[in-house]
Amino acid sequence: MEAVAAKRILLVEDxxxxxxxxxxxxxxxxxxxxxxxxxRAALKAVKQARFNLVILDVMLPEIDGFxxxxxxxxxxxxxxxLFLTAKNSAAxxxxxxxxxxxxxxxxxxxxxxxxxxVNNLVRRSTRKDGEPLSEYSFDGYRxxxxxxxxxxxxxxxxxxxxxxxxxxxxxxxxxxxVVSREHILEIVWGYDIxxxxxxxxxxIVTFRKYFExxxxxxxxxxxxxGIGYKFxxxxxxx
Amino acid sequence: MEAVAAKRILLVEDxxxxxxxxxxxxxxxxxxxxxxxxxRAALKAVKQARFNLVILDVMLPEIDGFxxxxxxxxxxxxxxxLFLTAKNSAAxxxxxxxxxxxxxxxxxxxxxxxxxxVNNLVRRSTRKDGEPLSEYSFDGYRxxxxxxxxxxxxxxxxxxxxxxxxxxxxxxxxxxxVVSREHILEIVWGYDIxxxxxxxxxxIVTFRKYFExxxxxxxxxxxxxGIGYKFxxxxxxx
DNA sequence: AGCGAAATGTTAATCCATTGTCAAAATTCC
DNA sequence: GGAATTTTGACAATGGATTAACATTTCGCT
Numbered sequence: 350m351e352a353v354a355a356k357r358i359l360l361v362e363d364x365x366x367x368x369x370x371x372x373x374x375x376x377x378x379x380x381x382x383x384x385x386x387x388x389r390a391a392l393k394a395v396k397q398a399r400f401n402l403v404i405l406d407v408m409l410p411e412i413d414g415f416x417x418x419x420x421x422x423x424x425x426x427x428x429x430x431l432f433l434t435a436k437n438s439a440a441x442x443x444x445x446x447x448x449x450x451x452x453x454x455x456x457x458x459x460x461x462x463x464x465x466x467v468n469n470l471v472r473r474s475t476r477k478d479g480e481p482l483s484e485y486s487f488d489g490y491r492x493x494x495x496x497x498x499x500x501x502x503x504x505x506x507x508x509x510x511x512x513x514x515x516x517x518x519x520x521x522x523x524x525x526x527v528v529s530r531e532h533i534l535e536i537v538w539g540y541d542i543x544x545x546x547x548x549x550x551x552x553i554v555t556f557r558k559y560f561e562x563x564x565x566x567x568x569x570x571x572x573x574x575g576i577g578y579k580f581x582x583x584x585x586x587x
Numbered sequence: 588m589e590a591v592a593a594k595r596i597l598l599v600e601d602x603x604x605x606x607x608x609x610x611x612x613x614x615x616x617x618x619x620x621x622x623x624x625x626x627r628a629a630l631k632a633v634k635q636a637r638f639n640l641v642i643l644d645v646m647l648p649e650i651d652g653f654x655x656x657x658x659x660x661x662x663x664x665x666x667x668x669l670f671l672t673a674k675n676s677a678a679x680x681x682x683x684x685x686x687x688x689x690x691x692x693x694x695x696x697x698x699x700x701x702x703x704x705v706n707n708l709v710r711r712s713t714r715k716d717g718e719p720l721s722e723y724s725f726d727g728y729r730x731x732x733x734x735x736x737x738x739x740x741x742x743x744x745x746x747x748x749x750x751x752x753x754x755x756x757x758x759x760x761x762x763x764x765v766v767s768r769e770h771i772l773e774i775v776w777g778y779d780i781x782x783x784x785x786x787x788x789x790x791i792v793t794f795r796k797y798f799e800x801x802x803x804x805x806x807x808x809x810x811x812x813g814i815g816y817k818f819x820x821x822x823x824x825x
Numbered sequence: 826a827g828c829g830a831a832a833t834g835t836t837a838a839t840c841c842a843t844t845g846t847c848a849a850a851a852t853t854c855c
Numbered sequence: 856g857g858a859a860t861t862t863t864g865a866c867a868a869t870g871g872a873t874t875a876a877c878a879t880t881t882c883g884c885t
Contacts, residue, residue, distance in 0.1 A: 388778075389778060389779075392777065392778075411778070412773075412778055416773060416774060419757075419774050420774050420775075420777070422756075422760075423752075423753040423756050423757060423774065423775060424753060426721045426732065426733070439697040439699075439700060442697075442700055443697065443699050443700050443703060446700065446703035446704065446707070447703060448760075451707055451711070452690070452707075459677040459680070459681065461677075461681050462677060462680055462681050462684065465681060465684035465685060466684065469684070469689055469690075473689070473711055473712070474711070510859080510860060510861080511860085511861095512860080512861070513860095525734050526733045526734055527733065527734060527735050544861085544862065544863085545862070545863060545864080546843090546844090547844090547845095547846095547862080547863065547864075548861075548862055548863075550843095550844060550845065550846085551845095551846085551847095551861085551862080551863095552861095553844095553845090554845070554846065554847090557845095565845090572843090572844065572845090573735055573746075573748075573749070574748065574749065574842090574843060574844075574869090574870070574871060575748075575749040575842085575843070575871080576735070576749055579734065579735070581734075748870090748871060748872085749871080749872095750871080750872070751871095782872080782873065782874085783873075783874060783875090784832095784833095785833090785834095785873080785874065785875085786872075786873055786874080788832095788833060788834065788835085789834095789835085789836095789872085789873080789874095790872095791833090791834085792834065792835065792836090795834095802834095803834090810832090810833065810834090812831095812832065812833075812880095812881065812882080813831095813832075813882095
């Protein structure tokens with residue numbers, strides 16, 4: 350039985366004592382909490398590490414919480430954001446929700462309520478999607494993830510290694526979507542492992558060798574610069 | 588192009604006029620709304636049909652909302668539940684959240700806020716694999732942010748780069764509003780990067796090439812002199 | 826109206842971070 | 856210990872982001 354990795358929360362709050370209280374309580378709930386004291390630090394943190402939730406104060410030095418949320422949303426639409434703020438007019442709440450917040454709690458807040466709402470958001474966002482794919486076919490190729498095999502017309506059967514199978518499955522399960530390098534690391538490698546970014550590319554190279562008729566002009570395994578990779582079933586050749 | 592099935596909401600509220608108002612507004616948002624006037628009817632409805640969200644009043648004849656929620660949770664732990672109620676003590680909210688509510692809004696509530704929270708809950712819970720979390724369509728164009736693609740009738744599919752996607756998204760999210768150059772720089776580029784303002788124009792040029800039938804006479808990407816840019820869905824041609 | 830300044834449109838060229846590639850090193854697994 | 860697998864590091868190649876330069880439009884001003 351493997352231990353479940355602690356969910357990670359980015360807490361953005363400049364008020365020292367409040368931040369400490371919240372952090373402590375979240376940690377008691379089993380979360381791993383990173384603290385950022387202003388908007389700039391928050392954006393930096395989001396770029397560098399992977400979080401399951403961001404708790405954002407609105408009134409921050411430097412960059413306000415709303416802007417931080419907007420910036421996050423342009424790049425990452427999945428990451429749940431919870432606003433925690435003294436601004437409590439309906440207009441503020443609506444603004445927050447409109448720019449992509451998932452919840453909005455106003456100060457002074459009840460700690461237990463915060464924890465419950467946090468649990469909700471984290472639970473919802475980390476829920477597994479359906480059955481893991483065990484087999485997948487496209488254009489005559491056939492991949493069997495549980496057996497770690499791939500059949501390639503003309504080439505015969507290829508044995509996939511563990512990591513190959515894991516990464517391939519991830520890309521196929523998210524077919525047509527761009528999967529970010531961060532996400533790949535999170536899922537295939539795990540949170541606290543940081544292999545050099547060359548590592549991922551190497552697997553892509555391998556996949557291209559396996560599946561691409563012309564590896565230098567990929568039809569299936571596309572790279573999206575600055576973000577990650579995308580597996581897509583080929584479109585009819587032009 | 589397949590039509591997306593309307594999301595289904597079960598609204599449990601005994602107060603006639605309020606129920607009607609909420610129902611109407613949810614329907615305007617494109618939801619299919621079923622109304623139940625008491626807890627018993629609510630439970631029956633949940634058994635008979637599939638819903639994407641339940642909006643529950645707490646004070647109900649026959650069976651109160653809390654009990655309804657608990658019953659639902661015994662059978663279905665996924666179905667999002669939103670409480671909508673006059674009971675607004677912290678204790679009530681906590682109780683609601685504890686027994687499995689996903690959100691808790693107290694009367695009197697702001698209608699827009701309700702709609703936003705409903706959207707949130709439904710969107711997150713109905714996301715299936717491969718379904719984009721964020722897509723935007725207008726006039727036959729289709730922009731898919733999770734794929735970083737735009738479909739243009741007649742031209743096929745265009746790949747969007749990182750910055751293109753970010754800026755496009757910002758403009759689209761603010762459709763019909765003017766977004767200032769300063770704001771664009773802040774949100775898309777960040778706070779310590781100052782590219783020449785020509786840079787933004789270049790992206791606009793690109794967008795016009797992608798989307799405008801006649802790039803020199805923009806219908807979608809308008810510049811507002813001295814301020815910034817505005818994306819607007821085309822109005823009927825004059 | 827006509828002029829000039831300022832803002833925006835447009836193109837092409839440059840720069841540089843990201844990715845492709847491969848061989849060698851490190852690690853893991855029998 | 857030896858084979859398979861994974862990771863790293865060096866270098867090349869690529870393509871997206873940015874800028875510079877020039878064209879055009881807009882708008883205030885007389």
